[in-house]
Amino acid sequence: MSQRVEKQSPIEVVVVVLPESSIMSLASVLDPMRAANRVAGRQVFRWRLLSGDGEATMLTCGIPIDVEGRFAPPLGGDLLLVIGGFNLHKHAGKRFLAMLQECARHFDIVAGIESGCWLLGRSGLLNGRKATAHWEELEDFSQTFPALTVIGDRFVTDGKYWTSGGASPTFDMMLHLITERLGPALALDVASIFVYDQMHSATDVQPFVSLGRIEARDPELAGAIRLMERTLERPLTVAALARRLSISRRKLELLFARGLSISPAAYYLRLRLQVAHRLVRDSAIPIRDIALRCGFDSLSAFSRAYSREYQSSPLKMRSVTRGETSLRAEVAHGRKGDSLPGSDAG
Incomplete structure (x- = not known):
């Protein structure tokens, strides 16, 4: 993907977050965009947060996240990110996959975050492409989707379909997006805001142990x-x-x-x-x-x-x-009205 001229209008992003997802994966998607807006001094990203049913989504840490609506056509834009976590079979059935297939046609980039890559795989969108998953699931992911070329990189970009293996690789993926769409200087400034001093490339292999320094x-x-x-x-x-x-x-x-x-x-x-x-x-x-x-x-x-x-x-x-x-599912069902404020796109 070659570097593009900076867009004057905001990059339009739809983020779909499923129950039992990780708050770190969600933050790794949202905070780089928020920081890019802050560094640029204008709204270079504008996003909407959706869920499968339009209701607040309970994350694995027990925090409910409010959303703007239900993931359903018609939708379109520059980037569609699907964040998945545990028990996908309970939260994303055939109807969700059908909506994903339809909506994916109207976005420049479609990305599966953590277990979101399984949803892209089940929908058939990744057939014949390269993809990755979290290192714990690579073997099962490869066996489940033999039509894919599964590799253990931190994140994989193959045409318009991107996959990420975890929260930290997702942060790297978002920095990669910022570099491609808005330039490396802005991406470096965003990384610096989070004191992130080791920007990884897509082809860095996912480690079992994060060794740091x-x-x-x-x-x-x-x-x-x-x-x-x-x-x-x-x-x-x-x-x-x-x-x-x-x-x-x-x-x-x-x-x-x-x-x-x-x-x-x-x-x-x-x-x-x-x-x-x-x-x-x-x-x-x-x-x-x-x-x-x-x-x-x-x-x-x-x-x-x-x-x-x-x-x-x-x-x-x-x-x-x-x-x-x-028990978490019961708590989530009982606390639908007890939710956090929505995303800040400014």
Whole structure:
């Protein structure tokens, strides 16, 4: 996508936010636009916030977000962003997908944020294109949509269809949009407002662990963590990790002790369990499959390790989590009138 001449009229944006979405994903969409308006000294972005049913949307943090109306034709503009979270099957059925297919025709760019990429996939809009999803869901996303080329980049732009793998990549995606539509100087000013000093490109790979300044301060430690990420399903011994990294086992142990105050073996196990914990809570993947995906040879070994870490068995944790989800839905239904003010486009 080549850089365009700055538009004098505002960039028209429609943001569709579904229940059980992340407040960070919503903020990563809205705040860069708000900041761009502030830096430019005029309204370079103008947006509307919509929901599937026109009612206030309850986010995962328990905050209800007021909207201007229901997502339905006729709609058009420069940018359509669809933000999805948990339990999409409850919040976006066939009718929503039909509206998405119709409305997408009338926007220059259509973007799926976090689970919003699944909605673009289910609607058929991404067929034959490249796309991404959150790193936890990449494998399932690829298997569900074999007509797509799924890659693990932070965000992907393929023609008019964009997908983002999480809240931070969405912020990068919005900076990319500002760069393309309004110029790199304005994008840098927006990033500076948020003290965001590491602008990522679309092709940066999504990490399991956000290392921040560790990569610059201690690249050997960062390299060890990245190797652990790549070998979750088939964990290496500490000695094998050291050999792959071309350092001694003693040096590897010192790197982790100095940088993270933990042994490499303990960190490796914790990393595997953290990934498993997210899958137990946030997916319907069978527990046995989660165990194998996170490098445990048996269900019993996984259950023991998980229980030590989280004081609950995987099955009990999943049961409790589903109960909390149902409770949040009940609370959202009962508090439709108790909502926050709408978006500030100025």
